[in-house]
Amino acid sequence: MEHADTLGSVGEGGVLARIFPRLPSAASELLGPGDDAAVVAAPDGRFVVTTDMMIHGPDFRLAWSTPFDLGWKAAASNLSDIASMGAVPTALVVAIAAPSDTAVAFLERVADGFREGCEAMAPGCGVVGGDLSVSDTLTIAVTAFGDLEGRPPVTRSGAGVGDTVAVAGVLGAAAAGLRLLFEHGVREPGSLRDDPLVVAQLRPHPPISAGVVASLAGATSMIDLSDGLALDARRVARASGVAFDLSRAALGSLDALTGGEDHSLLGTFPGEVAAGFRAIGRVVEGDGVLVDGEPFEARGGWDPFADWSGEAG
């Protein structure tokens, strides 16, 4: 029966033949799968590249993430890193390692998540190559590429005193969704799946196109908020040699500072903030992160080096 096919029973070649048609194609692809390497267009003579692994356990739980969620989220988190440089995502390569008893249908749904995620967040971006292996630990490694279209990259080191600090996307929702999943048990999340906070955790929808908009609007620094606003803002402040003074009123709640995996964009703007961004503070002299002028020290965020227990699934 087809639904009983596994990675081990069908083998690498057979699984790839079933996965390839489901993957999104890339407008930038000059030579696609079928050779030892792909060839991708880099029209301005440079390309932006980021790589990120999602590991079963530290990074996701099969108790609540569907395979579709995994493909979508792996795409989203990498696309967001490209966007934060002010680039347009052009292509991905995807390496998946899975236990040999993994159902082929599971891997097909991962591919569907990549396809629908790319179509929704970065149309034209697709998968140009990959690798499929067996492993005791389900692992999804994505490398993503982007095109700067002739612009300089927006780095972490350019924030200037007097700039407005602004964010595109939601703050704290993914962390709140993770708390809901932990509190309500892992085996039967049931209707929790439709909760917007849970959706923000399992299937985030970062504002990818806002990255280019910010670059065109003159953003002086930008970062993808993956580890919580406070921690990531501190990184930009350190790289730029300044401090970020955030407004508690603009943030709404301090939870916005400590939640991880927002995959929103934090940028600084010397003039008006870009469309899609909202002001949450100002760049000042000093170091670290302040809230209403007072130092804010809490770390927050999701720590894969501390928070994983294999027993929870």
Place this chain on the structure above:
Amino acid sequence: MEHADTLGSVGEGGVLARIFPRLPSAASELLGPGDDAAVVAAPDGRFVVTTDMMIHGPDFRLAWSTPFDLGWKAAASNLSDIASMGAVPTALVVAIAAPSDTAVAFLERVADGFREGCEAMAPGCGVVGGDLSVSDTLTIAVTAFGDLEGRPPVTRSGAGVGDTVAVAGVLGAAAAGLRLLFEHGVREPGSLRDDPLVVAQLRPHPPISAGVVASLAGATSMIDLSDGLALDARRVARASGVAFDLSRAALGSLDALTGGEDHSLLGTFPGEVAAGFRAIGRVVEGDGVLVDGEPFEARGGWDPFADWSGEAG
């Protein structure tokens, strides 16, 4: 004590600070580690990309591979995929996931292997970015990039009837080395480490620069021999709609056909073979692989989907 530091005790940031200085730098790097993504030069408006994961178990055993070997071999196998397209390797991104009790010193030696491997096989190529995660299964995912310098890529589909089939690099040595390691036990390989066959298995030295030489000499097809000459030759023959008739006398022994992980280059040439290549056969009408005109059906090679037992370490 510093030598007792682990990934879990030092944390991602601390480990990265110790690893970065050991990694090779890339001449193509326009913006390196420290931002959400790197920026790499692609002078001819395209880049070549390949990705490959090495998984503890199916792909390597810690019983006989040192961490230095792992970094070197991960570099070698990816560089060889870039070379087989006729491209010059320019950069790598490296994602490593390891158990939290992994010694930082182990990860430093992996970095040393990447550095010395790149310096020996592809000077100028370096690591421009990466990711470090915790996982129950040690996993090294590499994505490699190359520059075609204005030339068309050499694919698997261009072999023409009458072309000479030729190889650069050794055949069968890595597989023979693997047999030695299995036969003589996994815990104390001892002086086996200096055996040239074992070196070919643990720390292969593919002829990376031969890829560009082949392209300049007019190679019509090329492939990196990762799964054994017979299987990989069959792939090129199928993609090109031809057969490869190999000469047993030129091969020396049939073992050359079935050993995996050679990471030598197989190319086809309408005229003289490129410097560094030796003729082993001819492209003829038909399909599949022949030896002295007789069909050769054996698969050979190392099958990660069949050959792994966790107990062997």
